[in-house]
Amino acid sequence: MGSSDETNGKKPAQSWAAQLGNDPWESELRKVAQSADRLAFKKLFEHFAPQIKAFLMKGIGSYGDRSQAEEMTQEVMIKVWNKAASFNSSKASLNTWIFTIARNTRIDFIRRNSRAERKIDIEDIWHEADSPEPIVDLQQRRVETQVRNALSTLPDEQALVLEKAFMESKSHNEIAQELGLPLGTVKSRIRLALSKLQILIDR
């Protein structure tokens, strides 16, 4: 499966090897988990932190500025250090694990800086449910290569809505308002984009 590994993104193929199970960064993380290896952690930091900061800067919008994004990046990396042992590559790729930590740090920050509910632990809501009900294997690996290949071929209008949802932290409603589109149009653009990535919801 996936023997020809053409690169079509801005990123080198190396980071996508990740998705196929032999991620060099995963072994760095394992060193952090097993022996608190600071050198390995530094490598992870240099690889991931600049992009985590970019993600946070896009997502916190009016709630924060550049220096807050820097502080939050540190917060994310502290969690990576502390939670390294709980990383399980059979559940999620390293990229996805880090995305989840960054995402939760972001909502926590927004919540602290708005009038929203503060007493609830974010991890109790946006958690990786470990319920007795087993996760359905939706041919995860195949989907990941599909995602990689298909993301770069999406029409601009579909790529835009995904970017707004996942990077700029906007709900369907907020995207609809911002682009001056009916909610239904935003929903169908996202659904079309997802189906090109072989993510088939609602059927």
Added chain:
Amino acid sequence: MISYHPDSRYLTDFASANLSLAEAVCVSAHLEFCGKCRGHVQQLKDVGAHLLIQLEPEELEADSFTRLMSKIGSADAAASSPRTPAEPALSLNECEQDEAARSKELPRSLVDVFLPRSVRSLSRGGLQNLSWAQLGKALRVAPLPIFGESRETAIYDIKAGGRMPEHEHRGEEITVLLKGSFSDADGSYSRGDFVVRNAGEAHQPTATQDTDCICLVCLERPVRPRGLFYRLLEPFVQYRLNKLNRGPAF
């Protein structure tokens, strides 16, 4: 067997963490019952991860890593020194006593229902810890404390065979079944189902004869401005008014 799932909008906004807290509580509850939707959320987060990794990197401050390591260093040092005892362990005791006192008055049905983590957290460990209001013979309602939201979230406990007054929503209503089953004109729903009713749709759910039905319900507040008195009563006022208008429905 789960037959009603959150649609792509709920799952995408959940995976990107852009749902309101009240809606997220409902989706999160469904996910604990449904491996298929959990699989989708995982896929959607993969999309987020791919997009993140393709972002143009932002430059970090020059001393970023050094500062990070000094934070980690001091946290580790604090962790290895003997911990200062007793974070507020006292409040735990209070909770337990509280719980014991209240659960005496309440039927077992509330104590042994499986609670998703989000609901467990919001109800401080169990449904018996919530404040219940009896509305008619067949329905009890306990609001879940989520502040600063434009939605009202509550647990509904409908007696076996009980019928809710027919009601119409002025906003979207999400129901997640935690226990038992109910039906309305559009279908029948069982444990784990995620049922959405839009503004303007009227329905009259009836719990199945053999067991009580416990649901997590999240109701969008009406957009129309209303007096403070009515806002305080939301969402229960609809049921009460309906009951008055229609005579005994229970």
